[in-house]
Amino acid sequence: MERSSNPVPEGELPKSETTATTMTNGTSKPSAADGPAEEKKLSGAELKKQQKAEKAAKRAQKKSEGAPPQAPPPVASKPAKKAQQQPGAKGGPVKATAKEAPKGEGKEQSTIPVRTRRLSKEAPAVKPVKAPSNKQVSLFGHLYGQPRRYGIEGAMKEVHPAILALGLQMSNYEVCGSTARCVAMLLAFKSAIQSYHTPQGTALARHFIPHYLSPQIDYLKSCRPISITMGNAIRALKDAIANVDPSTPDDVAKRDLCTFIDIFLRERITAADELIAETASNKIEEDDVVVVYAKSSLVLKTLLLAKEQGKKFRVIVLDSKPLFEGKRMAMDLANADIPVQYSLIPAASHAVAEATKVFLGAHAMMANGSLYSRVGTAIVAMLARPRKIPVIVCAESLKFTDRVTLDSIVNNEVGPPDELLGGIVGAELKRWGDTPNLQVLNILYDNTPADMVNMVVTEFGSLPPSSVPAVLRILEDASSAGVGR
Amino acid sequence: MPSATVSLTPGLSTFQKSLKTREVESSIEQFISLLKRRQIRNSRPCALATAELLLKVVGEFPKRDAAKLFERIRSVGQRLIAAQPREMVVGNIVRRVLSLVRLIINDLEHEDDSLDASGANTPAQLHSPRPKLHSTFSMISPLKHGMQPLDSTALHDPSGLRDLPSRPPLLTSHTSYAPTGAPTVTSLFGLFSHPTASDSNTSTPPNYNSPSSSKPISFAEKIFKIEEHQQDIKTDVVDGIKEILEELEIVDEQIASNALDHIHSNEIILTHTSSLTVQKFLLTAARKRKFTVVHVEGYPNESDEVHDTLLNGARTGEPTTDERWKPLTAAGITVILIPDSAVFAIMSRVNKVILATHTVLANGGLVAACGAKVIAQAAKCHQTPVVVLSGVYKLSPVYPFDCEELIEFGDAGRVAGYEEGEFVERIAVENPLYDYVAPELVDLYISNLGGHAPSYLYHVVAEHYNVEDVNLGA
Structure with missing residues (x-):
C-alpha cells in the first residue's frame, strides 16, 4: 500500500523515451500527483465514503491488517494521512511544473494547429490503410469497421490535446497493454477535466458526458478499439459524473472528479497490482522454470518481486510477431539478473517442455471463465495442459467483464495487415496489395477456454476461472454500496 | 531432373553438375562437405543428391563382386549419414539402395536355382x-x-x-x-x-x-554362377536407383492425385511452410474445387519462403522451377496469411490441417518445421483432422527413442538480430528449426502409395527397407 503513490505502472508505457510520450507523461503524471494535494484540502463527503467502502473491502482481503471494518476512525484517517504524505514525499518538486502544465494545455487548446504539426511529424510513418473489402478476411468481416486513425485531422474540436496525443500513441502501440491504456486514458481525462468549463444555463452532470466526454471517447475509439479496462473505467467515471450535485460549483466538481480518478487508479490498479504480485510471487518456487508470453506488467511485477524475495528461478519469454512485446519483458527481467531465455511462439512446444509453471497476463477475463488476451496466449496454455503444468493468470478485477465468449472470432480486434509484413516495404508491399485473393490476417487477441487455465490471481485472492462471476458480483456490490452512499 | 538453374553458391545444382565430371571419391567428399555446411538441406535435395551420388558410385564400381559392391554402398552410406545424421532422408535412400541390392541378389540366386532345378x-x-x-x-x-x-x-x-x-x-x-x-x-x-x-x-x-x-550344387559353383551375372547385378542396381530417382521426380504428382479425395468444396484448410508437395496437392484440388487456404507464416525460419510461395508459387531456387507453378491465388483460391500466434484462434473454423514434413518416423510420428507441433496440438484441441503429406522417401525406418536429438537448432540471429547487442548478450535466444509431432496428433498420412493411418506406417517401412540395414551406423 505504501508504494501506491505512483499510479502509473512504469513498465507499461512502451517506448516512453520518444518525445511525444514524454510530453504527455510530463503533463499528466504530475497532475496525478496534483490530485491528492487537492484531495487533502477538500475531501468531499461522497468521495470519502466511497473510498472508505472500498478500503474496507480491500482490508477484509488483506490478511495482515486485521482492523475490523466497523472501526471508522482509522479507516477514514488513513487515506487522508497518505494524501498528506504524498505531495510532501513525491509530488513536491514536480508540483511546480504540474501547476503550469494543465494551464498551458488549456491555452494550447485554442492553438491546436501548432500541436498538430508537431504530432504528425513525430508519429511513425504508418499510412492509414484503406482495406478494400476483398482484402478483408471474410470470417472476420464484422470486425473491420472503420480503418484505424493515424492522424488528428477531422477530430472534433472538443477533443482535448492530451487525448489527441494519447490516441496517436495508442494507434501506434506506443501506449499498449490494457492496463497502460486505461491508466493513460484516465490521466488524460484528468487534464481534459481541468480545462472543462460548464456552459451557462446547464449543469456539469448533464452537460459533461454527452458534450465533452463522449467526443473524447469517440476519438480514442477511432484510434483503436477501447479495451475492457478502459470501458470499465469509463463506466465508473460516468457514474461519478452523474452523481455530481448540479449545485456544486464548477471547480469544486472538477476537483472532486480528479480525486475520484486518482482514487480509482490507486485502488483498482496500483494497489491491486501490489496485492496480486505478492500473491502470485508466492506461487513461484525455488528452481522453477516459468514460461511467460509477450508482455504483462503484472507478470513482470510478480517475477521481479519473487526475485527480490531471493528465489532462484528461470524465465522463458515467448514472443510473437508483429509487436514483439516480449523483448521488453525479457530485457526488464534480464536487468533484474533473472536468467532469461527468449524464443518465438513456433518454438512454444520446446519451451513448455522445460517449464514448471506458466504465468499469463490478461486483457480481460470473461464471465464464462475464458481468458481474452494477446493472440498466442491460448497456444501457451494449450501446450501446458497435457503436461499438467499449472497455468496461472494474473488479472486485476478491473479486467473482469460480464461478457462471455466462446471463440476468438466473434470478439476480437483486427489490426492493419501491413504490420504483419513488417520488413516488406515499397513495391514489394504493393505487390501484396495487388495480388488478388491474397489476404493477410492480423488479429490482436485470442480466447483461451476456461479449462486451460488453472488459477486466476486477483486482488480478491486466487480463484479458479469459474469464479469470475463471483468476482463480478463482489464488484457490483461494492460499486452499488459506493454509489448508494 | 537436374535443373537448368545455375546458382553461384554451392548447392544441389552445382553438385549435380560437378557429378558428371568429377571422380567418384571427390564427389563423395564434396557431398559430405555440402551436407556438413548445410548447403544442401531439406529432404528433397538431399534425397536427389544421395540417389545420384549412389548411382555414380555403383556405375563406376570397378570390380565384379556383388559382395564388394554391397559393402561399398554401405560404407559410402555410413559416411554420408555420419556427415549429417539429421537429414534422415540420406540414410533412407542409402537403405533403399541396399535393400534393392539384397533383393536383386536374392532374385538372381533364385533364378539360378530354378534354372538349375529345371535345366538339370x-x-x-x-x-x-x-x-x-x-x-x-x-x-x-x-x-x-x-x-x-x-x-x-x-x-x-x-x-x-x-x-x-x-x-x-x-x-x-x-x-x-x-x-x-x-x-x-x-x-x-x-x-x-x-x-x-x-x-x-x-x-x-x-x-x-x-x-x-x-548332383550337389556346391557353393563354389554357385558363387561362380553369380560371378557370371556380375554385370547383371550392376545394371540392375543402376536401374533400381534410376527408379528411385524417377520416384523422387513424380512423388508430388502421385500424392497430388489423391487431392480430390480429401478436399471438399468450401473447405477451410490450414497449412504451413513452403512445401512444394503441399502446394501441388492444393493446386490439383483447386482445379476442380473452391476452398480457402489459411497459410501459417512460420516466422522467422520459414516466412521468407512462405511469402515467395504465396506470391510466386514456389520458393526461389527450387530445383523444379522448370515447370512454373502458379501461386494458389492465381487458381482462384483465397489464401489467408496468418502469423503463428493466431493458429489457435482460427483453428475453430478450420476443417482440415495439411502438414508438410521433414521426416516421417517408423512409429507414425514426424519431424516437421518448427510450429508443426503447435498446429497439430491446436487441431487436436478442436478435433480438426490432421493430414500429413509425405513421399515414401521421407519415411525413415528409425524409431524416435529420443525425440530431442532429432531437433536441429538454427540461427538465433533470425529471432533477435545481432544489432540488438545488449539483448543478444544478456538473453539466451533459441531458434529450433524442427518439431517432433507425436503419432497420436496425426490422423492420416498421404504418400505416393496412398493414404495410411499412422499406425500402419511400420508396414510401409517393412516393405521398403530391410531390417538389417536399419542400424547402418553400427
Whole structure:
C-alpha cells in the first residue's frame, strides 16, 4: 500500500523515451500527483465514503491488517494521512511544473494547429490503410469497421490535446497493454477535466458526458478499439459524473472528479497490482522454470518481486510477431539478473517442455471463465495442459467483464495487415496489395477456454476461472454500496 | 531432373553438375562437405543428391563382386549419414539402395536355382535325401518376419557361421520363395553382408550336402554362377536407383492425385511452410474445387519462403522451377496469411490441417518445421483432422527413442538480430528449426502409395527397407 503513490505502472508505457510520450507523461503524471494535494484540502463527503467502502473491502482481503471494518476512525484517517504524505514525499518538486502544465494545455487548446504539426511529424510513418473489402478476411468481416486513425485531422474540436496525443500513441502501440491504456486514458481525462468549463444555463452532470466526454471517447475509439479496462473505467467515471450535485460549483466538481480518478487508479490498479504480485510471487518456487508470453506488467511485477524475495528461478519469454512485446519483458527481467531465455511462439512446444509453471497476463477475463488476451496466449496454455503444468493468470478485477465468449472470432480486434509484413516495404508491399485473393490476417487477441487455465490471481485472492462471476458480483456490490452512499 | 538453374553458391545444382565430371571419391567428399555446411538441406535435395551420388558410385564400381559392391554402398552410406545424421532422408535412400541390392541378389540366386532345378532336369531321387530339411523349412517360413530359427542354423551351419545375425531370417525367407524342388540350402545373403565369411562359407555345403547324391550344387559353383551375372547385378542396381530417382521426380504428382479425395468444396484448410508437395496437392484440388487456404507464416525460419510461395508459387531456387507453378491465388483460391500466434484462434473454423514434413518416423510420428507441433496440438484441441503429406522417401525406418536429438537448432540471429547487442548478450535466444509431432496428433498420412493411418506406417517401412540395414551406423 505504501508504494501506491505512483499510479502509473512504469513498465507499461512502451517506448516512453520518444518525445511525444514524454510530453504527455510530463503533463499528466504530475497532475496525478496534483490530485491528492487537492484531495487533502477538500475531501468531499461522497468521495470519502466511497473510498472508505472500498478500503474496507480491500482490508477484509488483506490478511495482515486485521482492523475490523466497523472501526471508522482509522479507516477514514488513513487515506487522508497518505494524501498528506504524498505531495510532501513525491509530488513536491514536480508540483511546480504540474501547476503550469494543465494551464498551458488549456491555452494550447485554442492553438491546436501548432500541436498538430508537431504530432504528425513525430508519429511513425504508418499510412492509414484503406482495406478494400476483398482484402478483408471474410470470417472476420464484422470486425473491420472503420480503418484505424493515424492522424488528428477531422477530430472534433472538443477533443482535448492530451487525448489527441494519447490516441496517436495508442494507434501506434506506443501506449499498449490494457492496463497502460486505461491508466493513460484516465490521466488524460484528468487534464481534459481541468480545462472543462460548464456552459451557462446547464449543469456539469448533464452537460459533461454527452458534450465533452463522449467526443473524447469517440476519438480514442477511432484510434483503436477501447479495451475492457478502459470501458470499465469509463463506466465508473460516468457514474461519478452523474452523481455530481448540479449545485456544486464548477471547480469544486472538477476537483472532486480528479480525486475520484486518482482514487480509482490507486485502488483498482496500483494497489491491486501490489496485492496480486505478492500473491502470485508466492506461487513461484525455488528452481522453477516459468514460461511467460509477450508482455504483462503484472507478470513482470510478480517475477521481479519473487526475485527480490531471493528465489532462484528461470524465465522463458515467448514472443510473437508483429509487436514483439516480449523483448521488453525479457530485457526488464534480464536487468533484474533473472536468467532469461527468449524464443518465438513456433518454438512454444520446446519451451513448455522445460517449464514448471506458466504465468499469463490478461486483457480481460470473461464471465464464462475464458481468458481474452494477446493472440498466442491460448497456444501457451494449450501446450501446458497435457503436461499438467499449472497455468496461472494474473488479472486485476478491473479486467473482469460480464461478457462471455466462446471463440476468438466473434470478439476480437483486427489490426492493419501491413504490420504483419513488417520488413516488406515499397513495391514489394504493393505487390501484396495487388495480388488478388491474397489476404493477410492480423488479429490482436485470442480466447483461451476456461479449462486451460488453472488459477486466476486477483486482488480478491486466487480463484479458479469459474469464479469470475463471483468476482463480478463482489464488484457490483461494492460499486452499488459506493454509489448508494 | 537436374535443373537448368545455375546458382553461384554451392548447392544441389552445382553438385549435380560437378557429378558428371568429377571422380567418384571427390564427389563423395564434396557431398559430405555440402551436407556438413548445410548447403544442401531439406529432404528433397538431399534425397536427389544421395540417389545420384549412389548411382555414380555403383556405375563406376570397378570390380565384379556383388559382395564388394554391397559393402561399398554401405560404407559410402555410413559416411554420408555420419556427415549429417539429421537429414534422415540420406540414410533412407542409402537403405533403399541396399535393400534393392539384397533383393536383386536374392532374385538372381533364385533364378539360378530354378534354372538349375529345371535345366538339370533334376531327378526325383535328388531330393529324396532331404525331405526332412524341407519340412523344417516350411514349418519355419510363416515366421519369416518374426523370430530367427536358431535351431535350424545350428543344424545346418556347423562351420561357425551361426553367429552371423543376418543369415537365419534370410535362409527362411529364401526358402519360402523357393520352388519346392529347389535344392538350395544356403543363402548368399549372409555372404554379402559379411564378405569376410564368404571363404569359409564355401566349405559349408559339403557339410550337409554330404548325404545328397548325384548332383550337389556346391557353393563354389554357385558363387561362380553369380560371378557370371556380375554385370547383371550392376545394371540392375543402376536401374533400381534410376527408379528411385524417377520416384523422387513424380512423388508430388502421385500424392497430388489423391487431392480430390480429401478436399471438399468450401473447405477451410490450414497449412504451413513452403512445401512444394503441399502446394501441388492444393493446386490439383483447386482445379476442380473452391476452398480457402489459411497459410501459417512460420516466422522467422520459414516466412521468407512462405511469402515467395504465396506470391510466386514456389520458393526461389527450387530445383523444379522448370515447370512454373502458379501461386494458389492465381487458381482462384483465397489464401489467408496468418502469423503463428493466431493458429489457435482460427483453428475453430478450420476443417482440415495439411502438414508438410521433414521426416516421417517408423512409429507414425514426424519431424516437421518448427510450429508443426503447435498446429497439430491446436487441431487436436478442436478435433480438426490432421493430414500429413509425405513421399515414401521421407519415411525413415528409425524409431524416435529420443525425440530431442532429432531437433536441429538454427540461427538465433533470425529471432533477435545481432544489432540488438545488449539483448543478444544478456538473453539466451533459441531458434529450433524442427518439431517432433507425436503419432497420436496425426490422423492420416498421404504418400505416393496412398493414404495410411499412422499406425500402419511400420508396414510401409517393412516393405521398403530391410531390417538389417536399419542400424547402418553400427
